[in-house]
Each structure stands twice: as structure tokens, then as C-alpha cells.
Amino acid sequence: MQSRPAPQPGLTFEYLMWLFIRISGLGLYLVALVGVTAALVMGARTQLDMGTLIRWTFFPNSGHVANAGVDLELGWVSLLWQIMQGMAVVFGVTHGMNGLRNILEDFISNKGTRLVVRVIIILLWILFLYAAFTLVLSDTL
Amino acid sequence: MEITLKVFRYNPEKDAKWHYETYVIEGQPTDRVLDLLEYVKGYIDGTLSFRRSCAHGVCGSDAMRINGRNRLACKALVRDVGTKITVEPLIGLKVIKDLIVDMEPFFDNYKKILPFLINETPPPADGKERYQSPEDRAIFDDTTKCILCACCTTSCPSFWANDDYVGPAAIVNAHRFIFDSRDEAANERLKVLNSMFGVYRCHTIFNCTEACPREIQVTKAIGEVKMAILRGKIK
Ligand code: FES
Secondary structure, eight states: OOOSOOOOOOOOHHHHHHHHHHHHHHHHHHHHHHHHHHHHHTTHHHHOOHHHHHHHHHSOOGGGTGGGTOOTTTTTSSHHHHHHHHHHHHHHHHHHHHHHHHHHHHHOOOHHHHHHHHHHHHHHHHHHHHHHHHHHHTOOO | OEEEEEEEEOOTTTOSSOEEEEEEEEOOTTOBHHHHHHHIIIIIOTTOOOOOSSSSSSSOOOEEEETTEEEETTTOBHHHHOSEEEEEOOSSSOEEETTEEOOHHHHHHHHHTOOSOOOOSOOOTTSSOOOOOHHHHHHTTGGGGOOOOOTTGGGOHHHHHOTTSOHHHHHHHHHHHHTOTTOOOHHHHHHHHTSTTTGGGOOOOOHHHHHOTTOOOHHHHHHHHHHHHHHTSOO
8 A cells, every 4th residue: 555656766976876886896796707717718727827817807907917928819908808997997996986985975074075075086086097098998919 | 799880970060071980889680770870879979960761761761882882771781781880971972961962963863854654645534544454564663663762873983973974763763654654755755865964874884783772673774775765666
């Protein structure tokens, strides 16, 4: 007996970020899973040490494996890996920056300070994304 | 048995700073901490101030920090808390005197979520009850148990940090009406809770569930409100 239409609380910024944090968390696991599986298929088991494999897993950039003696032409550099790196960067940086914003805003009750902190975080976010994408886009053969 | 009762004392009219006072008194394992406080007030120092009313865990007046945990003094037995007892006011709210804190910010947050039944439809033709099935009632049974003692809200680190956060107690009471099939204002309440100071300041720390003297599953209720916002419906 629901006497009222279903509630439509609306899409707020906080709601969308809350949702994004959950999805990006899962997304990061997906990126890592694809990365580690593909690396093992491409021969990491005999060619990479553990540290290198883990670095590749969380950020599949050929720079991580270039010195390990693997043949980069055997699939270690491709558009797929650029997309995967892109996802790792976008999910990771945004997830982390929003987490930082959340924690800081927990402790800041002054509206002005809150705005300043928000602006600083957005600038940092842009800076990180810019730096990371420079790296991602240059990861070609 | 001998009990060492260490009590937080602060009188803003006389003291520049708060301090602790220790009383060594006789008591029984079955005494409640409230009995000890009453003893001190009655026989040792009449200026000791604390709130209490029902003395049976129903009114929610005597929430305080007992050995570092938020509890009702009238429900904490010596047997359970030991013979060395430290009693302090709730944290996150301003101390007015001794164990009495200013509950205004707590109730301001409570008011934000419209804590009353809203139903604009005319009552049934016989002019009597709006029926509700036992199943529908069971959905929000847990959250009807709240006595507004503030144990949960004042155990929440997010609330300590920022009292703009509505806090667990307000969300529990919102839950009580949002999931009530006779209520019609779930939408308005969810709107309040879907804001910056609503449910998203809850980081699932579980202190509230731990603190609740009525054993309400507070964090679970907050989770259900989050899900209601996520799914855009309450069933
Ligand atoms: S005095 Fe009423 S709850 Fe303890």
C-alpha cells in the first residue's frame, strides 16, 4: 500500500560521486585483472620479475617492461593498453581525489575554506590527468 | 565493594577549565552507573549535574561516555563496566555543565528530516485507522526503537568533525518514516539526505551500531536509505 508515487530524490553531485566511487573501484579491479592475465599470456611468467609484473598490472605502460628484455612488438604496446592505462588513470585519480575531497570536507565547516579546497583539488586533478595522459599518449612503438 | 568513580567536572561560572573529580564509594555489582552518580549528588557533592528522567532506558536523557563508550548510565551495571569507572559527557556537542551537553545541534539535525507522519490523503471512510500489514510494519520495526539519546550521533567521527552532518540518529528517524507505508513524504526526506550533509558523510564506520543502547542496526538502516536513493524507490 504505497499511497504516493515513487520518490525521485534527483541526481545530486554527491550522489553521482558516491556512485562513481563504487563503480571506479570495481573498474580498477577489472583493469588490473585484464592487465595481469594478458601479461601472463604474453610471457611474463618467464620474462618478468614480480615487481615489474605488478607495476604493469596496475598501469600497463610499456615503459615498465621495456628493460626486462621482453619483445615489445609481441603485444605489449597497443591501443588496447593505451585505453587500459587511460581507464586506470581516470578511475584512479578521480577516485583518489574525490576521496581526499570527502575527507577534507568532513573536517571543514567553513563555506569559504571548503570552496578553496575544492578548487585546489580540481586543479590538482587536472594536473595529474594532464601529466598521466602525456605519458599514456606517448606509449607507442 | 569499593568503586572508584572518576567524573568529568566543569562549571562554566567558576572553572576556567574542566577537570576530573574522583569519588571512592561503596556499591554493588548490580548497581547502575546512574545509581552511583545519584549517590555522589545526594551525599557527597550536590553540585554534580547530569540529566536523567526515567532511569529505565526509555527516555534517552542520560547518555554519557562510560569508560570511553557511549552508554545510558541507567543501563550500565557495575558488573559490566568494572569497579574503576570514568564518566564523561558525550563528545561532539558543547558541554554546558559537568555531564550535560547542549543537545540543540542534535535536535536541529533531527528536525531537518521531518520526523513526523505526513499523509495528505483523507482517512478511510469509516474515519478510523489507516491499515498497515504486519509485513509492511516489519520493514521499519528496528528504527522505531530510537529514543533520541544521541549515543550514535556523538560516536560518529563524521559528526565530531562537522556537526552540519545530519548524523545517524536523524537518518534512523528518517528511515522510520521513509519505509512506513502510511507515510507520503519519503521523497522530501530523501531529498534532504541526498545532499552534501546527508547520507554521503557516512563512511560506514559502524561506531553508531556499536553505541546504540537499543541495539538498533543503525549502519544497516543508513545503508537502506542509501539504497533507496540509489534505486529511486523504497520497495
Ligand atoms: S534515564 Fe531515561 S534513558 Fe536513562
